[in-house]
Amino acid sequence: MKILYFAKLRQHLGKSSDSIKISDGKKISDVINELKNKNGNYRRAFDQVKNLQYALNCEYVDIEQTVRDRDELAIFPPVTGG
Amino acid sequence: MKILYFAKLRQHLGKSSDSIKISDGKKISDVINELKNKNGNYRRAFDQVKNLQYALNCEYVDIEQTVRDRDELAIFPPVTGG
Amino acid sequence: MKIYFQKESFLVQENFEKFSKVNKASGSIISFVGKVRPITNNKEVIDIEIEIYKKMAIIQMKKIISMLMKKYKILDYLIIHRFGKVKPQENILLVIVASQHRKEGFRFIEDLVDWLKIKITFWKKENYLNDYEWVEQKITDRKIFLTKN
Amino acid sequence: MKIYFQKESFLVQENFEKFSKVNKASGSIISFVGKVRPITNNKEVIDIEIEIYKKMAIIQMKKIISMLMKKYKILDYLIIHRFGKVKPQENILLVIVASQHRKEGFRFIEDLVDWLKIKITFWKKENYLNDYEWVEQKITDRKIFLTKN
Numbered sequence: 515m516k517i518l519y520f521a522k523l524r525q526h527l528g529k530s531s532d533s534i535k536i537s538d539g540k541k542i543s544d545v546i547n548e549l550k551n552k553n554g555n556y557r558r559a560f561d562q563v564k565n566l567q568y569a570l571n572c573e574y575v576d577i578e579q580t581v582r583d584r585d586e587l588a589i590f591p592p593v594t595g596g
Numbered sequence: 597m598k599i600l601y602f603a604k605l606r607q608h609l610g611k612s613s614d615s616i617k618i619s620d621g622k623k624i625s626d627v628i629n630e631l632k633n634k635n636g637n638y639r640r641a642f643d644q645v646k647n648l649q650y651a652l653n654c655e656y657v658d659i660e661q662t663v664r665d666r667d668e669l670a671i672f673p674p675v676t677g678g
Numbered sequence: 679m680k681i682y683f684q685k686e687s688f689l690v691q692e693n694f695e696k697f698s699k700v701n702k703a704s705g706s707i708i709s710f711v712g713k714v715r716p717i718t719n720n721k722e723v724i725d726i727e728i729e730i731y732k733k734m735a736i737i738q739m740k741k742i743i744s745m746l747m748k749k750y751k752i753l754d755y756l757i758i759h760r761f762g763k764v765k766p767q768e769n770i771l772l773v774i775v776a777s778q779h780r781k782e783g784f785r786f787i788e789d790l791v792d793w794l795k796i797k798i799t800f801w802k803k804e805n806y807l808n809d810y811e812w813v814e815q816k817i818t819d820r821k822i823f824l825t826k827n
Numbered sequence: 828m829k830i831y832f833q834k835e836s837f838l839v840q841e842n843f844e845k846f847s848k849v850n851k852a853s854g855s856i857i858s859f860v861g862k863v864r865p866i867t868n869n870k871e872v873i874d875i876e877i878e879i880y881k882k883m884a885i886i887q888m889k890k891i892i893s894m895l896m897k898k899y900k901i902l903d904y905l906i907i908h909r910f911g912k913v914k915p916q917e918n919i920l921l922v923i924v925a926s927q928h929r930k931e932g933f934r935f936i937e938d939l940v941d942w943l944k945i946k947i948t949f950w951k952k953e954n955y956l957n958d959y960e961w962v963e964q965k966i967t968d969r970k971i972f973l974t975k976n
Contacts, residue, residue, distance in 0.1 A: 521878055521950035522961045569948075572883040588880060588948075592964035595877065595908060595949025596861055596920050596940060603729050603801035604812045651799075654734035670731060670799075674815035677728065677759060677800025678712055678771050678791060690847065690856075691840040698839065698860075702916040705864045710929065711847075711856040767851040780859065780940060781967070788933050818930075 515583050520590035526559035538582045597665050602672035608641035620664045685762040701776035704753045708783045712771035721806045730761040731799035742793045750782040795819045834911040850925035853902045857932045861920035870955045879910040880948035891942045899931040944968045
């Protein structure tokens, strides 16, 4: 699955995307736990950046949303444009 | 007293102002009755133009407001600028 | 903080540019342009004539603005309202407002235009090909008056 | 009916002029310009960097507009939002809307900017002389989100 990071989260992670293999039916919260178990850098980034929001294929979704391997998941802090 | 007419009322009267002698303490309604008694032209104009509004020295007032001879009275239909 | 009631036509762009330069540091600039519609009541409008009671219009405008300035934090405004003959598609009214935050700018400009339409002494006469009509105040505008008064 | 998300700076006047020409027959034209404030939190802003998730921004913007077009009678709109580096006093956002009547124009433009600030995937980072800060979403904006959602 393609995972995109934006803004403060992207900066803390030091990267703007990941490509990881996911078994269909997992929740976004599971995916994040997997990422956090990768290493301390991921753990710190996800712990430090508050109020994260999630978009699946460009639609806002809840952290409990299930995902498929072909989805595009985006994780980011609340938007601040305009 | 100086009396100013605007818009449809001005057009119906065929004039934009009058200067008439008024004894202090009269109401605007009295002034209008005096005008209407002048001739048929005034009567028709004041009968035909609806929802007239009144301003005394550039402030909106009620038809029962009393006036003084040195006041400037303006009579007009509701405004439609903007 | 300028108000112009004028016969002459004006360009929005020019005024906007000047206003923006002066208000470079403001976070929000909102503008409203009211124009003459070419068709009303299914009739083609040849031109409109706008009558003004200027002395009262100035006094009432200042009152409304001072009331709104107490209500909303505004950095600057510009108001231009034309009178005399105005052709379809020409501008009648321009209001520009600069504020730190957009919400107060929106409230200020919308309130100002609402009040203008029910308090400021302008009257419009629409000339059609073979007749004319004095524009009547809209009930919707009057309702705003009643709720705000 | 155009939306631009672009790196390049833009002039409001030019866009306004073009838009007005196309929408000559509309009774009301309202515009909103959002600019970079030179000072925030008592710190001088050197510049800001705006990050975008473009694919999602376009999809979400179209959704919001189609929802608002059903709600309000609008004749035309233009939206420009910049990303990349933007300097203080420069424009970030321009929204122009043409409508027959002003009230629907005001509602449309205000709702659109509200939604934009809580739904459209842009993020701002403010750079100061010796440090920087990611801008946080305003609680007031989030409240609008909660009441409208």
